[in-house]
Amino acid sequence: MELILAIFIGLLYASGVYLILRRSIVKVILGVFVLSNATNLIIFLSGGIKRSGAGFIPAGAEKVDPATISDPLPQALILTAIVIGLGIAAYILALKYRYFEITETHDLDQLSKTDQK
Amino acid sequence: MIKYLPLLIGILFLSGLMVSLIYPFLKKKLGWVLSLVPLAVFILLFTVLGDLKPKSLQILPSGFELLEKISFTFRIDGLSLVFGLLISGIGFLIVLYATWYMKKYERQGHFFTYFMLFMAAMTGLVFSDNIMVLFIFWELTSVTSFLLIGFNHQLEKSRQAALQSLLITGFGGLCLLFAAILMGQIAGTYQLSEMISQNIDFVNNPRYLLIFILVLIAVLTKSAQFPFHFWLPGAMEAPTPVSAYLHSATMVNAGVFLLLRMHPLLGDTLEWKYSLILSGVITMFIGAFFSMGQKDLKRILAFTTISALGTMVLLIGIGTPLSMEATLVFFIVHGLYKGGLFMVAGIIDKSTGTRDITVLSKLWKHLPVTTIFAILALISMAGLPPMLGFVGKELVYVAKIQLPGLSWIILPLGVGANIMMVAISLTLFFEVFNPWSKKPDVSIQHKEKDFPWYFLLGPGVLALAGLLLGLAPEILNTLIANALYVTKNELVDVNLLLWHGFNEVLMLSIFAIALGVTVFILRKPVTKFICSIINWLDNFHLPTFFMTVMNFYLKNAAKNTQRIQHGYHRFYLMTFFITTLVIxxxxxxxxxxxxxxxxxxxxxxxxxxxxxxxxxxxxxxxxxxxxxxxxxxxxxxxxxxxxxxxxxxxxxxxxxxxxxxxxxxxxxxxxxxxxxxxxxxxxxxxxxxxxxxxxxxxxxxxxxxxxxxxxxxxxxxxxxxxxxxxxxxxxGRNIVNVILVDFRALDTFGEITVLTLAAVGVFSLFRFTVKKEKNNINK
Amino acid sequence: MRNIILEKIVSLFLKVMLIFAIYLLLRGHNNPGGGFIAAIIASTGFVFYAIIYGTKKVEKMLHLSTHQWMGIGLLLVLISTLLPLFFSKEIQTGLWIPSDFPVLGLLSLGTPLLFDTGVFVTVSGVILTIILSIMEVLEWN
Known part of the structure; x- marks a missing residue:
């Protein structure tokens, strides 16, 4: 399973990198999203996928055997990362929107100055 | 008493930094208050003179340590006294002089800030016992002189001159830093006093040559020696009080000071002798020679300074006790007359609005007192009795004759330089002051009685000091002997005399004066000849060359930056990815x-x-x-x-x-x-x-x-x-949530702060915009 | 053109979403849920409301500007972080109201809940600021 997921992450990275190497700004934004998703998966995988119990302590019990639940720490980190990713996505979108509005070009190679036309 | 010296140096710095605070309360009286500080330093040093014994050396730790081994320790010895007295004495006079000179300038506060800092740096430089501290003060003089030379920053020329001097002297400063580190490494200490008392052998160290070359570059750049001499005439863009100070007691003399300081550690080797003699001779001669071809009063004086500095470097290169004695006396002589002459140039400038000697004429009539002071200074410059300049020049001749093997080349060039000095002094007198001149009158804006007494005090005191010391040079005996002991590490009897009797040196003097008068009489063709040489040399104009080199650097830097910072988003990323892959x-x-x-x-x-x-x-x-x-x-x-x-x-x-x-x-x-x-x-x-x-x-x-x-x-x-x-x-039973809000809550705190910033960014990007027609964007 | 049925549905939807969000927020410590999730759900409700009624109405409903809500959220978080200092404990130590306090049975009240509420308010403010700005500028209302 690790092998399949690793290959999947590799594919996501390849797509993301290909997208951010484009000249069209929309594709670059998409590339950033893909990369952030792929990176979240890497963190998830690095926590180990051996155990798949949900990270809850059943009612009445004092504690849970760590060996039965999936690692909660990477989950917490990814949760933060997802929400930050949301913020960054919004910010990049806004930035690109303004950029396009001002320069009226969507070709990144033209992005040499930020002056209004 | 003397233990207050570090405190006073600190006060000097503070007084510079405090100017902006006290200026609003003092306004026109600012200079008076500020002048008290150098006066205090001068008086303090003067009290030491009384109980001065040979070999007396006092180390004053200030208790302030910058780093390990680098502490602000000060030393009082003969050498630092000679320099310190001149720096504080002339500094005091110039602050008073500047009070009136600068009164029409808007940025007076700035001027005095820079000036006091400059004075403080220079004072610190001559008294510091730690070479790293010495380096810090050295660089401070470069920086503050940059600010002073570029004081009239609205003038392109002024900015360029300031930058030029900063780049050149700053470069020399870096060499000094390097040399100081090497010396510290070898000696295990940065204290000069310890280096000397432990008899550290630098001369036979394999790194000696490197150290020497670095120190040499520092000296040549600072003291405007050939081929770095060209920044000094440019520096006359500074306000005249600055030029007077820069030339007479500070800045350019720092190089000479460094040579004297280093002489017991690095001196008297073949490399030392020949390189100093060579650069000194060339500088001495071209300085004197070119000064004849100038028209601007300050420019003429600048070139004579170059010549004088060359003489001093040459004398240090010769390195005999007598030549060292000559150096020290000559330094005092030069400080006295050059400070006075520059201040006179400033007075003339204020009075007539010009410094062009072809326009100026018959100033005796309008500025009689100034003329007397100027004549005394000019006599000293020409090396005629009864001024101290005569004593100095005689000593210089003696020193030059002393050197077997090389005197055949040094002596004629030295005499040649002296001939030029005589001719320039005469020219200046006859062109500018001579009441019987046939030139048309120059328009006068201010008569002498318009000037306050303290505006004339500076040149007056300096000229009279030159006269007094010329008539009774034995006053200087102890001081010079002490300074000599520091530089040569041996006790020498110093006996200065105005009148040596008829000997070969006097003959040389008379010969030089006679030829000087001849050159003066023939000054029209001589000037023409020198001007033609200068014009021809303009093809190799050093400042232009310097600027070309600078521009070359700038252009290439821009080109290389463009190559790396090409502005193509995807190529940046590509570089990044490929590098990561390779690693x-x-x-x-x-x-x-x-x-x-x-x-x-x-x-x-x-x-x-x-x-x-x-x-x-x-x-x-x-x-x-x-x-x-x-x-x-x-x-x-x-x-x-x-x-x-x-x-x-x-x-x-x-x-x-x-x-x-x-x-x-x-x-x-x-x-x-x-x-x-x-x-x-x-x-x-x-x-x-x-x-x-x-x-x-x-x-x-x-x-x-x-x-x-x-x-x-x-x-x-x-x-x-x-x-x-x-x-x-x-x-909590939801472990992920507990991690988020409790165990690792600080992460979450940081995260929502980032989110908030992103939201603020989006908000400002969207809302603070000029609303545009969307038709041409949409569809 | 107003569509009464749609308006009714949307305002009902908003109420449901808000209640659901608060439910998720409160149960988050023991069950799936929590401040982030609740915030996204609550702001989704507001966004739908804004699509039908316009952004101005939402802004009016919120009483304060979305910026101020973000600030309030951060302030809550800061308070929950610093509160332990006043009880001479280290920063961010959880403080708890004794567990026999009868609230909802399962819920434990303490600074972590305050913290999570702060997260909820901040993130809601952030998402609403972003979406409402976009909607306003692009004239989606």
Missing amino acids: ISFQINWYLGDLVPFNGFTPINTNIVILVIVASLAIIFAVFSKSRLSAILAMGVVGYAIGLIYLLYGAIDLTITQLLAETVIMLLFVMVIYYLPKFALLSSRKSRARDIIISLSVGFFITIVVLHANTVNFYEPVSNFYAENSVIKAH
């Missing part, structure tokens, strides 16, 4: 059999495999899709699939967040997408192929790295602690 490829274990996770592969889960296949197809579709909307929807599919993968591994909170966030992102995208451009095929087939190769190899590397990361397990996971303590310590 990783050295680190990676290429044996794929090692890539099994540390506790084996987990069995394949069919549901997840289906999700992965769906997501893979979706992402490939998204990459190559030509429609924006379908690409975004495909991205959504990928995001949801990843969310479901999380779910299948038991991360419920993660799944919910992922699904919701993905929804919001898609919502945002759909809202904005129609205002963004359509996809267009911008890249060529070739570059797409290249990008595919790069991205596939990145993907491949990531796969390997991820697998690799799974093969190791160094530590027990920290989450075991969380799993065990979540209920007991944090009263």
Whole structure:
């Protein structure tokens, strides 16, 4: 399973990198999203996928055997990362929107100055 | 008493820094208050003179340590006294002089700030016992003189001169730093007094040559020696009080001071002798020679300074006790007459509005007192009795004759320089002051009685001091003997005399004076001749050459920056990716059999495999899709699939967040997408192929790295602690949530702060805009 | 053109979403849920409301500007972080009201809940700021 997921992450990275190497700004934004998703998966995988119990302590019990639940720490980190990713996505979108509005070009190679036309 | 010296140096610095605070209260009286500080230093040093004994050396630690071994320790010895007296004495006079001179300037406060800092740096320089501290003061003089030379910053010329002097002297300063570090390494201490008392042998050290060359560069640049002499005439762009100070007691003399300081440690080797003699002779001669071809009063004086500095460097190069004695006397002589003459030039400038000697005439009539002072100074410059200049010049001759083997070349050039000095002094007198001149009168804006007494005090005191010391030079005996002991490390009897009787030196003097008068009489053709040489030399104009070199650097820097900072987003990224790939490829274990996770592969889960296949197809579709909307929807599919993968591994909170966030992102995208451009095929087939190769190899590397990361397990996971303590310590059964809001709440705090910033960014990007017609963007 | 049925549905939807969000927020410590999730759900409700009624109405409903809500959220988080200092404990130590306090049975009240509420308010403010700005500028209302 690790092998399949690793290959999947590799594919996501390849797509993301290909997208951010484009000249069209929309594709670059998409590339950033893909990369952030792929990176979240890497963190998830690095926590180990051996155990798949949900990270809850059943009612009445004092504690849970760590060996039965999936690692909660990477989950917490990814949760933060997802929400930050949301913020960054919004910010990049806004930035690109303004950029396009001002320069009226969507070709990144033209992005040499930020002056209004 | 003398132990207050470090305090006074501190007060000097403070007085500079405080100017902006006290200026509003004092206004026109500022100079008076400030002049008290150098006066205090002067009086303090003067009290030491009384009980001065040979070999007397006092080390005054200030208790302030910058770094280990680098402490602000000051030393009082004969050499620092000679320099300190001149710096503080002339400094006092010039501050008073500047009070009136600068009164029409708007930025008077700035001027006095820079000036006091400059004075403080120079004072610190001559009294410091630690070479690193000496270096700090050395660089401070460069920086403050940069500010002073560029004081009239609205003038292009002034800015250029300031930059030139900063670059040249700053470069020399860096060499000095390097030399100081090397010397400190060899000696194990940065204290000069310890180096001397421990008899550190620098001369036979294999690094001696390097140290010497570095010190030499520092001296040549600071003291405006050939081939670095050209910054000094440029520096006359500074206000005249600054020029007077720069030339007479400070800045350029710092180089001479450094040579005298270093002489007991580095001196008297062949390299030392020949390089100093060579540069000194050349500088001495060209300075004197070129000064004849100038018209601007300050420029003439600047060139004579160059010549005088050359003489001093030459004398130090000769290195006999007598020549050292000559150096010290000559330094005092030069300080007295040059300070006076520059101040006179300033007075003339104020009085007539010009400094051109072809225009100036008959100033005796308008400025009688100034003329007397000027004549005394000019006599000293020409080296005629009864001024101290005569004593100095006689000594210089003696020193030059002394050197066997080289005197045949030094002596004629020395006499030649002296002839020029005589001629220049005469020229200045007859062109500028002579009441019987046939030139038309120059227009006078201020008569002498318009000037306050303290405006004339400076040149007056200096001229009279020159006269007094000339008539009774034995006053200086003890002081010079002390300074001599510091530089030569041996006791020499100093007996200065105005009248030596008839001897060969006197003959030389008379010969030089006679020839000087001849040159003066023939000054028209001589000046013409020198001007033609200067014109010819303009082809190799050093300042121009210097600027060319600078421009070459700037242009190349710009070109190289453009090559690296080309502005193409994708090439930056490409560089980044390829570099990372190359670096990783050295680190990676290429044996794929090692890539099994540390506790084996987990069995394949069919549901997840289906999700992965769906997501893979979706992402490939998204990459190559030509429609924006379908690409975004495909991205959504990928995001949801990843969310479901999380779910299948038991991360419920993660799944919910992922699904919701993905929804919001898609919502945002759909809202904005129609205002963004359509996809267009911008890249060529070739570059797409290249990008595919790069991205596939990145993907491949990531796969390997991820697998690799799974093969190791160094530590027990920290989450075991969380799993065990979540209920007991944090009263929560959702471990992920407990981590977020309790165990690692600081992370979350940081995260929502970032989110807030992003929101503020989006808000300002969207709302603070000029509303535009959207027609041409949409569709 | 107003669509009464749609308006009714949306305002009902908003109420449901808000209640659901608060439910998720409160149960988050023991069950799936929590501040982030609740915030996204609550702001989704507002966004739908804004699509039908316009952004101005939402802004009016919120009483304060979305910026101020972000600030309030951060302030709550800061308070929950610093509160332990006044009980001479280290920063961010969880403080709990004794567990026999009868609230909802399962719920434990303490600074972590305050923290999570702060996260909820901040993230809601962030998402609403972003979406409302976009909607306003692109004239989606």
